[in-house]
Amino acid sequence: MRPDTPIQYVKGVGPKTAERFARLGIETLGDLLCHYPRRYIDYTQPYAVAEAPFDVDAVVKAQVCAKKGAVRLPGGRTMVQVTAADDTATLSLTWFNTHFMADKLLLGEEYYFEGRVRGVLTRREIANPIVRTPAEVRRKPLVAVYPQTEGLASGQIARCVESALAVADPLPEPLPPDFLPRFRLPDKWTAVKNIHQPASPQALAAARRRLVFEELFTLQIGLSLLKSRGAVKSGAPMRPTGLTPFWNSLPFAPTGAQRRAAEDICADMAAKQPMNRLLQGDVGSGKTLVAAAGVYMAAQNGYQSALMAPTEILAAQHAATLQNMLEPFGLRVALLTGGMKAAQKRATLEAIASGQADLVVGTHAVISGTVEFARLGFAVVDEQHRFGVRQRGLLADKSAAPHVLVMSATPIPRTLGLLMYGDLDISILDELPPGRKPVKTYAVTGKKRRDMYHFLDDQIEAGHQAYIVCPLVEESESEAPGADQLQAVTTYYTDVAQALLPHRRVGLMHGRLKPKEKAAVMDAFKQGELDVLVSTTVIEVGVDVPNATVMVIENAERYGLSALHQLRGRVGRGASEAFCILVSDHGGEAVRDRLRFLCHTQDGFEIAKYDLEHRGPGDFFGDRQHGLPTLQLADLMQDTRTLEAAQKCAHEVLAEDPKLAAPEHAVLAAQVQHLFERTTFN
Secondary structure (H helix, E strand, C coil), X not given: CCCCCEHHHCCCCHHHHHHHHHHCCCCEHHHHHCCCCCEEEECCCCECHHHCCCCCEEEEEEEEEEECXXXXXXXXXXXXXXXXXXXXXXXXXXXXXXXXXXXXCCCCCEEEEEEEEEECCCEEEEEXXXXXXXXXXXXXXXXXXXCCECCECHHHHHHHHHHHHHHCCCXXXXXXCCHHXXXXXXXXXXXXXXXXCCCXXXXXXXXXXXXXXXXXXXXXXXXXXXXXXXXXXXXXXXXXXXXXXXXXXXXXXXXXXXXXXXXXXXXHHCCCCCCEEEEEECCCCCHHHHHHHHHHHHHHCCCEEEEECCCHHXXXXXXXXXXXXXXXXXXXEEXXXXXXXXXXXXXXHHHHHHCCCCEEEECHHHHCCCCCCCCEEEEEECCHHHCCHHHHHHHHCCCCCCEEEEEECXXXXXXXXXXXXXXXXXXXXXXXXXXXXXXXXXXXXXXXXXHHHHHHHHHHHXXXXXXXXXXXXXXXXCCCCCHHXXXXXXXXXXXXXXXXXXXXXXXXXXXXXXXXXXXXXXXXXXXXXXXXXEECCCCCCCCCXXXXXXXXXXXXXXXXXXXXXXXXXXXXXXXXXXXXXXXXXXXXXXXXXXXXXXXXXXXXXXXXXHHHHHHCHHHHHCCCCCCCCCCCCCCCCCCHHHHHHHHHHHHHHHHHCCCCCCHHHHHHHHHHHHHXXXXXXX
16 A cells, blocks of 8 residues: 555544544554554563552563452442462452453463552552463564544554554655665664564664654754745845834833844844744743834834734734834834724725735734735744744745744753754843842642632732632643533632632633633733633733732642743732742652742743753643644654754755755655645745
């Protein structure tokens, strides 16, 4: 079968299962073969019974010594128990509603049992273990566990992969031929077979090393192509105008970091190539002001600007802030969001097309097909990690090679940032504006909740407001919470917040509210009509309510430190002292260490570094890898040397073939395009 064969024709799939695979982004046989395992059950190093670690999945090798018949439990369930043992201890094995598993076991025979080990030192137990014979282990010593989705378990995916491997044509080789001997890498087809069905830990290590290099090499090729797109000549050539009038118009003095970043941007915009720059700044460092300086320079050269924000609330806030900054120069700011009325949207689109709007601020609506700019020269993407690379490209496509600035409040250690953002130059705001006080941060347990609410009441009595971020029931792939998340936040709102603050005005915000409803709640909070806002993580990055002095985060252990730092940044924006209270009943020492670290650290870059080192990039960047294509195998902390080598090799290839037009690069070009969600590189 060819790699582009639709997945439904693979044995064991069919149309309904194909729909489930589509939720994982798997539509073809080739996609399935490149859906790599997330971990492996290693049967080559089984534990003795007494040495098996508690409360983690482990493989134990033991001999069956006793079997009991099935017992019917209240509610209709059946239970079967088997006792196994080795020289160190006994192991109790229990199955519920699957007695046929125990029926297959023979007294006196040795087996491998895999599952979560519980019990006491001399008697361990595993509920519903997976059982394998020594012969099965010899045939397949490492068993793959796959990323799964509802209705499609790892075991079913593994069976489909096995069927696909049996009938698939070898996958084409995307790497240049000389790379394989140069880096001692196996070919693509060998690596794919060994990543799914490794014959040994050594074969697995070689396959992973090859596929990690390929993944990072493809990523770096794609980022370099994005950076070079239109680089021959800028579509918006500008003359240096100087920013002195802009700085003098402000009611405060900008920081040195803001001035340096703005000068970098203006120098880029006056160059022959279009700017492609990342502006990183900690919470409250003043990125919007730097963007406004770029808008000012573009306007002085007769060009329009656009700013794309991830939410309507944040877009409206940016529009108001930028209007104040740019009004002294007669510049007109237009707000464009999906929730606008038809007549209002029509008038705004006409103002953009005619050039009457100097700056357009909006959500995804800014990149919709109906938006036409008269003369777009400067495009800003706020909160880069909330948008994919493709969306960023669509904004740039609204004009012939405009200057692009992407902004992020999530600090990344500089070395890693330079490697990740291979398509962007980087400016960093490492100073906070004068007057910003550190937010006092405390970690408490749920037992202190009543005392904490007394403190909230005192803050409200003093004329201040508070946020409460509610327990996150489960991570959801979508922006909107699931039904159980909605239930959790509403239950907390009624049973805890309203009950403990009966005489205060408490508002509720969650992802199931319509944009207009969210805006109404947020406006009420901004206007001081609410004392407390109970919310899921819908509290937007960048939302600015100077009167809010307390941020309470329930179940704080569920978040990475960088996410907690972002939420903490919602308070401390006024003149009053501000507080962040992290509530967690988690008893783990590692969790307590993380929360203690946050209590004593205000530096976002140090926090990001700690998060990366202790939780890994998956937790730090989230599922979308900070706006980049999702990486399946590569670990951006552990594979830094491979990333550097991949970046160097990408530059070598593109130096000889800048557009991957050569026939020998056809497979590589197709793979790059597929990785970047079918983005085209013109």
